[in-house]
Amino acid sequence: xxxxxxxxxxxxxxxxxxTAVRAGDDIVVxxxxxxxxxxxxxxxxxTERMHSLDLIDMGxxxxxxxxxxxxxxxxxxVPTHGHLDHIGAISKLAHRYDAPVVATPFTIExxxxxxxxxxxxxxxxxxxxxxxxxxxxxxxxLDLEFVNVTHSIIDAINPVLHTPEGSIIYGLDKRMDxxxxxxxxxxxDRFAEIAREGEGVLxxxxxxxNAGRKGxxxxxxxxxxxxxxxxxxxxxxDGGIVATTFSSQIARVTSLVEFAKxxxxxxVLLGRSMEKYSGTxxxxxxxxxxxxxxxxxxxxxxxxxxxxxxNDGKENFLPIVTGHQGEPxxxxxxxxxxxxxYQLDEGDKVIFSARVIPEPTNEGQRYQSEQLLGMxxxxxxxxxxxxxxxxxxxxxxxxxxxxxxxVVPAHNDLEHLARYIDLAEDQGYxxxxxxxxxxxxxxxxxxx
Numbered sequence: 001x002x003x004x005x006x007x008x009x010x011x012x013x014x015x016x017x018x019t020a021v022r023a024g025d026d027i028v029v030x031x032x033x034x035x036x037x038x039x040x041x042x043x044x045x046x047t048e049r050m051h052s053l054d055l056i057d058m059g060x061x062x063x064x065x066x067x068x069x070x071x072x073x074x075x076x077x078v079p080t081h082g083h084l085d086h087i088g089a090i091s092k093l094a095h096r097y098d099a100p101v102v103a104t105p106f107t108i109e110x111x112x113x114x115x116x117x118x119x120x121x122x123x124x125x126x127x128x129x130x131x132x133x134x135x136x137x138x139x140x141x142l143d144l145e146f147v148n149v150t151h152s153i154i155d156a157i158n159p160v161l162h163t164p165e166g167s168i169i170y171g172l173d174k175r176m177d178x179x180x181x182x183x184x185x186x187x188x189d190r191f192a193e194i195a196r197e198g199e200g201v202l203x204x205x206x207x208x209x210n211a212g213r214k215g216x217x218x219x220x221x222x223x224x225x226x227x228x229x230x231x232x233x234x235x236x237x238d239g240g241i242v243a244t245t246f247s248s249q250i251a252r253v254t255s256l257v258e259f260a261k262x263x264x265x266x267x268v269l270l271g272r273s274m275e276k277y278s279g280t281x282x283x284x285x286x287x288x289x290x291x292x293x294x295x296x297x298x299x300x301x302x303x304x305x306x307x308x309x310x311n312d313g314k315e316n317f318l319p320i321v322t323g324h325q326g327e328p329x330x331x332x333x334x335x336x337x338x339x340x341x342y343q344l345d346e347g348d349k350v351i352f353s354a355r356v357i358p359e360p361t362n363e364g365q366r367y368q369s370e371q372l373l374g375m376x377x378x379x380x381x382x383x384x385x386x387x388x389x390x391x392x393x394x395x396x397x398x399x400x401x402x403x404x405x406x407v408v409p410a411h412n413d414l415e416h417l418a419r420y421i422d423l424a425e426d427q428g429y430x431x432x433x434x435x436x437x438x439x440x441x442x443x444x445x446x447x448x
Contacts, residue, residue, distance in 0.1 A: 009062030026139030034088025106155035150177035152388030166202030271322030324354035326365030336372030346377030
């Protein structure tokens with residue numbers, strides 16, 4: 001069976017992930033993501049109202065025109081998890097393909113919301129839920145399986161396409177967390193079984209984000225303990241405390257909510273994406289928040305909440321807000337610019353339970369946000385966080401477990417891909433033989 005891999009997006013940058021695998025006459029597309037930094041660099045861009053071709057020209061979504069070079073029919077679109085760099089282009093591109101979107105329940109719910117807000121295209125693709133650990137027949141002689149992994153969002157999987165030539169594992173994004181705060185640990189036993197089945201692992205496509213970082217990525221339990229330590233150290237502080245994290249990091253939000261209660265403060269979630277992700281997780285029973293936890297996304301309701309906090313006393317509340325990357329329209333950035341009723345005073349604490357995404361736009365915006373907060377007297381607690389991506393020891397363990405015949409580094413620029421190539425070569429792989437460095441728009445032929 002002929003096997004091709006089209007590296008469509010995410011092979012030259014962080015964001016807009018999209019990869020297609022052709023096995024015989026059947027094609028499976030993994031991820032359709034957005035490069036948010038290409039949007040944020042423009043003022044007042046609303047992607048819901050934009051045409052896909054304009055977004056492609058901006059570098060915001062994958063240029064999927066290379067799909068015309070693949071001789072087959074798309075059987076499924078398979079996003080790995082609900083981050084925008086993996087699902088943010090589905091509402092712009094999925095309607096071009098007569099194929100269902102297959103994903104875990106939480107991811108499907110986020111995709112539904114994205115499709116409902118789309119104003120330019122009608123997306124009629126079937127949305128099919130499949131849980132981690134399940135599989136389905138797809139195309140002619142192929143099986144699609146979801147292996148549970150742990151990441152900085154709940155309900156994440158690594159999809160596996162089983163072909164007569166061996167398995168193809170799409171390894172974006174994960175960390176090796178054996179003690180997650182929410183959900184099950186990474187299923188390393190199943191990865192090991194796949195490596196021993198049939199023809200083994202034909203190809204492993206892997207995220208290179210932390211390939212240059214030594215050691216292993218800590219568990220989310222480590223971040224939970226860090227959050228606890230920081231908040232407990234502020235128990236006697238009688239001024240304002242504000243926290244920000246990834247809205248999709250439900251485990252981290254849960255920890256912030258719990259420890260805010262422990263130190264006698266009322267947590268409140270503020271910002272559109274904070275309300276969206278936490279509200280969805282609660283509706284689907286992934287988390288059980290306190291009954292009195294407020295979630296407010298619309299600008300007017302957020303400002304009303306800020307006024308109530310100021311009237312009742314900042315010392316009684318912990319606002320958990322959007323804006324960890326310094327996004328221009330996010331809550332924390334507005335607070336830094338003095339555009340909300342919340343008044344920051346000298347000595348107030350701002351906790352960044354998030355790391356800057358290593359991309360120039362994000363780094364610049366985060367720097368500006370911290371400077372604005374500091375000018376108002378806020379004291380910054382930085383990097384109360386653990387990454388959602390494998391570091392070097394995790395990469396070594398995956399390669400040793402899977403023993404793939406071919407490796408394709410992905411999810412970053414060429415500098416980060418080079419770090420993964422060095423790591424893989426330490427394990428006996430060779431660039432140009434069984435390591436395939438690629439760029440957006442290329443096609444790799446594995447079996448001819």
